[in-house]
Amino acid sequence: MAGEVLYWQALNRAxxxxxxxxxxxxxxxxxxxxxxxxxxxxxxxYARYGEWRLRDTPISEGGFTGLGVGAALxxxxxxxxxxxxxxxxxxxxxxxxxxxxxxFMSGGQFPMPLVxxxxxxxxxxxxxxxxxxxxxxxxxxxxxRIAVPATPQDAWWQLRQAIRSDEPIIxxxxxxxxxSKGPLDETAEAPPMHRASCRRAGPDLTIVAYSRMxxxxxxxxxxxxxxxxxxxxxxxxxLRPVDWDTCAESLKRTHRLLVVEEDSRFAGAGAxxxxxxxxxxxxxxxAAPERVAGRELPIAFNASLEAASIPRPSDIVxxxxxxxxx
Amino acid sequence: xxxxxxxxxxxxxxxxxxxxxxxxxxxxxxxIAGFLHLYPGEEAVAVGVLHAAEPSDYIVSTYREHVHAxxxxxxxxxxxxxxxxxxxxxxxxxxxxMHLFDRERRFMGGYAxxxxxxxxxxxxxxxVAMRQLPEAVICFFGDGAVNQGTFHEALNMTAxxxxxxxxxxxxxxxxxxTEIHRHxxxxxxxxxxxxxxxxxxxxxGMDVLAVHEATQAALAEIxxxxxxxFLEFETYRFRGHSMADPGxxxxxxxxxxxxxxxxxxxxxxxxxxxxxxxxxxxxxxxDSIARLSEHLNDAGHLSTDQxxxxxxxxxxxxxxxxEFAANSPEPTMADAVAALECNRGTEVLI
Numbered sequence: 001m002a003g004e005v006l007y008w009q010a011l012n013r014a015x016x017x018x019x020x021x022x023x024x025x026x027x028x029x030x031x032x033x034x035x036x037x038x039x040x041x042x043x044x045x046y047a048r049y050g051e052w053r054l055r056d057t058p059i060s061e062g063g064f065t066g067l068g069v070g071a072a073l074x075x076x077x078x079x080x081x082x083x084x085x086x087x088x089x090x091x092x093x094x095x096x097x098x099x100x101x102x103x104f105m106s107g108g109q110f111p112m113p114l115v116x117x118x119x120x121x122x123x124x125x126x127x128x129x130x131x132x133x134x135x136x137x138x139x140x141x142x143x144x145r146i147a148v149p150a151t152p153q154d155a156w157w158q159l160r161q162a163i164r165s166d167e168p169i170i171x172x173x174x175x176x177x178x179x180s181k182g183p184l185d186e187t188a189e190a191p192p193m194h195r196a197s198c199r200r201a202g203p204d205l206t207i208v209a210y211s212r213m214x215x216x217x218x219x220x221x222x223x224x225x226x227x228x229x230x231x232x233x234x235x236x237x238x239l240r241p242v243d244w245d246t247c248a249e250s251l252k253r254t255h256r257l258l259v260v261e262e263d264s265r266f267a268g269a270g271a272x273x274x275x276x277x278x279x280x281x282x283x284x285x286x287a288a289p290e291r292v293a294g295r296e297l298p299i300a301f302n303a304s305l306e307a308a309s310i311p312r313p314s315d316i317v318x319x320x321x322x323x324x325x326x
Numbered sequence: 327x328x329x330x331x332x333x334x335x336x337x338x339x340x341x342x343x344x345x346x347x348x349x350x351x352x353x354x355x356x357x358i359a360g361f362l363h364l365y366p367g368e369e370a371v372a373v374g375v376l377h378a379a380e381p382s383d384y385i386v387s388t389y390r391e392h393v394h395a396x397x398x399x400x401x402x403x404x405x406x407x408x409x410x411x412x413x414x415x416x417x418x419x420x421x422x423x424m425h426l427f428d429r430e431r432r433f434m435g436g437y438a439x440x441x442x443x444x445x446x447x448x449x450x451x452x453x454v455a456m457r458q459l460p461e462a463v464i465c466f467f468g469d470g471a472v473n474q475g476t477f478h479e480a481l482n483m484t485a486x487x488x489x490x491x492x493x494x495x496x497x498x499x500x501x502x503x504t505e506i507h508r509h510x511x512x513x514x515x516x517x518x519x520x521x522x523x524x525x526x527x528x529x530x531g532m533d534v535l536a537v538h539e540a541t542q543a544a545l546a547e548i549x550x551x552x553x554x555x556f557l558e559f560e561t562y563r564f565r566g567h568s569m570a571d572p573g574x575x576x577x578x579x580x581x582x583x584x585x586x587x588x589x590x591x592x593x594x595x596x597x598x599x600x601x602x603x604x605x606x607x608x609x610x611x612x613d614s615i616a617r618l619s620e621h622l623n624d625a626g627h628l629s630t631d632q633x634x635x636x637x638x639x640x641x642x643x644x645x646x647x648x649e650f651a652a653n654s655p656e657p658t659m660a661d662a663v664a665a666l667e668c669n670r671g672t673e674v675l676i
Contacts, residue, residue: 026456052456060485063445063479070449073434076456078449096438098446106427106435107418108668111658143666145675164668194675243676 001184006180010152011041011117013186014159015079015296019049022077024113028055028064038083039119039178062308065091066118069098069109069236071113077163082174085120086132086280099168100143104217117159122310123213131265131299131306139240139272146239147193150214152182152231154197154237158189165193167243174212189202196246202230205256205323208273210236213260213311216288220316229324231258239269243261244280247273251281256323257289262310265293287326290319332635335377335534336593339369341394341640343590345402348644349409350390353569357652358409363390363436367564370589371496374537375464375557378545381555384432384454384463386447388426390496390563393438399432400426402643403439403650408629419657420665425641440501441474444493445468448480451489451554462548463491472515481522483556488553492544493519495558496531501566503575516559519556531559534588535596554665562587597628 018025033056036043046054068078073153082088149155162169206232209217214235221231261270270291292311346364346655376397387394408415417427424438447465454461484491495515506513519526529540544555562584568571
């Protein structure tokens with residue numbers, strides 16, 4: 001039943017399934033049509049569905065994301081691909097000022113079935129302007145939902161759920177995950193789109209992570225286990241809303257919290273997660289929560305500096321040991 | 327033009343002027359707060375354009391959009407209630423003066439970030455084109471908006487894909503307080519559309535008949551499958567940018583010269599002949615009464631009395647609108663949350 005696929009293939013199949021299921025779905029973005037997508041996510045779909053449903057756009061992120069907003073207002077289901085999150089800075093007016101607010105400021109009159117997909121995060125030596133992490137900016141916007149699939153299975157489920165939802169949803173993908181492999185069961189029933197998932201059980205501490213940091217946390221947990229520390233790893237799968245209950249239940253068992261984020265530390269996603277869980281679980285905690293996060297630097301082009309600017313498994317291991325020593 | 331249409335144009339211009347002047351009064355009374363951008367002086371544009379549109383067309387507008395909404399058919403009371411921030415307003419009191427929406431009338435919103443109307447209109451146009459429907463999207467914007475990137479991005483995309491969008495520039499010569507020759511390298515706005523192969527015309531925006539005619543022609547082109555069209559209407563706002571703006575950057579002479587071109591005065595001159603009063607007519611004898619009556623009926627013009635009656639009726643409409651707004655309840659926090667989650671349905675998030 002479940003075959004192994006690459007992350008981009010799971011997204012590709014999800015788009016194919018939804019394009020086939022509903023004529024209102026269309027994809028737009030730079031090179032999504034004839035070219036098949038910079039990360040192959042739309043490969044083969046242009047030939048199948050034609051130019052109106054796989055629309056190659058000019059390099060006009062603000063314009064075509066806003067075009068998606070307009071189309072969503074009249075019941076279309078646009079899936080906007082922003083080639084990388086770095087270009088989304090040019091589309092933030094459409095996302096934040098329009099998509100997130102129109103249903104509200106119209107008094108609840110209009111649907112906003114808009115999906116904006118974009119890879120965010122640090123890849124390999126793409127330098128400062130192409131290594132953006134914007135989760136904290138988008139998390140602070142009431143009216144938006146943010147999914148962060150870390151596996152092909154979640155990519156398949158969450159993209160399909162996002163397209164079917166009538167609310168504006170950002171799908172934060174990761175450039176280094178597109179060619180990662182994992183099982184995909186197309187027939188399995190999806191959990192709710194924003195529910196967190198426990199990827200590894202353990203009684204000694206809870207590591208909360210998302211996107212690519214889940215994989216790093218699992219690797220760190222394996223190394224911690226060699227040293228006698230069994231960590232529970234929770235994949236948030238969503239940054240807005242956050243599944244607090246799943247995290248809190250874990251903390252009731254482990255009493256220790258470590259949050260891992262690729263985002264920079266100051267006012268990053270981890271700050272909200274630590275604050276939210278401390279408010280809920282203060283008396284369950286045996287130690288102050290720890291964060292492993294990106295450094296307060298733009299990302300350097302130099303490979304060693306780049307690697308040292310974001311969390312590595314060794315950083316997570318060190319933080320886990322420190323936390324458990326208290 | 328049919329007399330019925332002529333009378334309707336004049337009626338809506340008078341209603342627009344009365345509504346906006348009353349909104350200004352209610353602002354000074356404290357019943358309306360925040361930013362309030364008024365339309366007096368520009369009525370011929372909204373009225374001429376929207377009377378040429380079909381109910382199935384979509385309207386996308388700016389933050390100076392009360393009159394667009396009014397002419398589109400949103401009841402004056404519902405509009406005034408929105409300006410008052412009340413629950414019975416067209417956006418439930420959550421949008422306010424700059425964010426008027428009415429799904430039923432395809433009034434797709436007032437947008438308060440300059441330049442947002444372009445991509446929204448392009449997106450609706452994309453949906454219309456994809457579904458191959460005979461509808462058009464009317465996109466309003468001011469002369470200041472044409473220097474935003476979204477203007478160029480949207481013109482390019484609508485021309486590239488031949489989307490059914492009518493771009494309507496309300497060129498009132500000022501972007502807030504900066505005169506057009508100080509904000510635009512090319513002050514003839516319509517010329518910019520030529521750079522994207524979009525047919526464009528410059529029209530006297532103080533003449534409602536000229537506006538109406540140009541819009542009809544442009545919409546016919548769009549419905550004929552000829553892609554986007556562009557109209558620049560030269561107009562003028564008699565007031566400042568908003569109620570917070572005394573407009574000191576404009577000379578009195580300039581304002582006065584445009585006030586002499588008041589589109590309402592122009593429209594009245596075109597529909598109400600400067601004929602003598604009833605007393606003068608009576609004094610002139612029965613023959614002339616008969617001749618004049620015949621002329622009025624044939625041409626469909628409006629008599630001075632009819633004009634006064636129309637104005638009185640409009641006064642009552644505006645009074646009732648204010649009363650409706652004042653009696654409407656405030657929206658609750660539950661209403662606000664419901665609006666934010668209006669599209670969730672039965673979806674379970676976690």
